[in-house]
Amino acid sequence: MKDKDQKRKEHSIPVELTPEQFDEFFLDAIPKPKRGPQGKLPPYKIFNYIMTVIYTGCQWKALPIEKDVRGVREICYSRVFKTYQKWLEEEVFHKAFGESVARLFQDGKLDISIIHGDGSTTAAKKGGDQIGYNGHKKTKGEKVACFTDRNCNVLSPFTTAPGNASEMKLFPRALDDLKSFLKSI
Secondary structure: OHHHHHHHHHOOOOOOOOHHHHHHHOHHHOOOOOOOOOOOOOHHHHHHHHHHHHHHOOOHHHOOOOEOOOOOEOOOHHHHHHHHHHHHHOOHHHHHHHHHHHHHHHOOOOOOOOOEEEEEEEEOOOOOOOOEEEOOOOEEEEEEEEEEOOOOOEOOOOEEEEOOOOHHHHHHHHHHHHHHHHHHO
16 A cells, blocks of 8 residues: 555645755746845745645635744745746746756656647636636636647647637647757747
8 A cells, every 4th residue: 555655645746845945946947136125035935835725726815924933924925926926927837847857857757759738728717817717518617728748748839728718729729848848949
């Protein structure tokens, strides 16, 4: 039973990074501050707070933030949210994703002899970016398309469209996104 749990953990999506993992995969993608003092909290902890919100779906103000010895939160949830917005604006996640795909390519772990394309409809309960009503599935939401290699490594960022858009119209755009992304890395 222990071997099965260990295998599951090795192949699962990480929801928390150690300082070493963060330095290896994300630190280069984060822009260095041009002026002002360094933050008191290391960026890997802020990243882990962001991952907690994304993974659990909790609201930003419900984020379980650690407290110091005096019982004071080490950072305010609004600072975590502002950092997340800044990283989105500066495409930190996009750069880190590109570097990880490039690393897979350099290590010879990509097998692009066959590329799989998949589309999916995601229901939205409280709004979202590209919402549309899908009459066939009777849901409001958005469609997502992505491409993976033969080993199921995701090759490009997801391409999204409103839920009422046809996946057939979404795939050419997703394929163009895949080509431009692969050229950029």
